[in-house]
Amino acid sequence: MEITHTKTQMGTSRSPVGISPIDPLQWVKKYADYLYTYAITRINDEEQARDLVQETFLAALEKIKTFEGRSSESTWLTAILKNKIVDIYRKKSSGLLKKSDVSDAEQEQKDFFDPDDGHWNEDFRPKEIGVEEDLLVNDEFSIILQKCMEKLPVLWSAVFAMKHMDDDATENICEVLKITPANFWVIIHRAKLNLRACLQKNWI
Amino acid sequence: MNSIKGIIYNCRHATFLIEKKQIKKLTFTENIKLRIHLTGCSVCRIFQKQSILINRMAKRLIGDSENKDRKLDEQFKRHLQDKIENELGKNL
Known part of the structure; x- marks a missing residue:
């Protein structure tokens, strides 16, 4: 069977066997607290940590097509967040x-x-x-x-x-x-x- | 300054080697120098103990907080959920 990943399937689609499924509608429930904790232990700023969680989800939605299922959904989201944290480190420590x-x-x-x-x-x-x-x-x-x-x-x-x-x-x-x-x-x-x-x- | 003599009496350099050692293997000479220094310097021995403790605590901090969870408030979560649904909707 040919599996097509059209945009209309997003959110409910299940990928082929062996590849992690991706389901943005569950993200907040499953990962928001985890990502928030991850951010706040590294940047010590509640406001900024909240923003980062939001930015991470939005960036992930944009990149959703490039998610290949090689890593788990949570690893993938954490990696996106981590890049954003490093950006902040870089910005804050320059100038x-x-x-x-x-x-x-x-x-x-x-x-x-x-x-x-x-x-x-x-x-x-x-x-x-x-x-x-x-x-x-x-x-x-x-x-x-x-x-x-x-x-x-x-x-x-x-x-x-x-x-x-x-x-x-x-x-x-x-x-x-x-x-x-x-x-x-x-x-x-x-x-x-x-x-x-x-x-x-x-x-x- | 002679290098052996330098390190034997130099706590600044010894503490540098103590930090390096926890991340990377020291060279043979560095190792010898540090050992000689630590044999004679009780203050740097305390430093070393506490430095190791701090690194262990830093690891724990992450593990701990990731288990315990500092939670986002429900209102913000609803806001996030709306955003995501909104974005998904745009693509439909």
Whole structure:
């Protein structure tokens, strides 16, 4: 039987065996909360996260013909959303904004080490803050971590999230965020120094 | 600055290697340097422990929130549903 994917079938059509079906009428019910959560854990802005969910659905509708069923519907939608998030990272971390928030953060950690020998300065030395296994499941501690992540320069938190939350390949992160590998390592290091210091300051 | 001596006393560089190590295999020399540093530096040992903790927490954050769900309100969902139906309607 010849299966034709005409526009009139959209929304109710079932694709051939072995290929994931696609059903936009179920999207909101099945994926809206998931996509919203995905967005908000990466950009920390409710309003923007809502907009992104909407944009994702609309973009998906436009691209519906190119959906080949190789991935599941949810993977496909998540990939569209992820591209949009990366666009935001890129926009936010370019231009004027970038310069001021990065230099503030750099200023903050200038005091961490002695400029001559690279030793920890007394006031900024890491101290024991508790038993790791307990902290890991402590909700309050996790909220502080999220707040500390929000305080990072956008580019730094983008690099941190893509690497440590999404496990993206380093080359891929450099490419989409337009940074050099050397820059990547500097950011990974600096983001962690600031995050850790922020946790210690706000937890103890 | 002699490189071995440099790292043995340099906490800034040691913390850099600690971060790198969690993402990528260190070179032989980097590994040796870091190990020597950590043997003698209890502060960087604490840093390392906490750095690993932060990475584990970041992973958990995603897992957690994706399970728990932060929910969109019903009104916005209805709005989304309308939009989708509208768009589909245009193509009919």
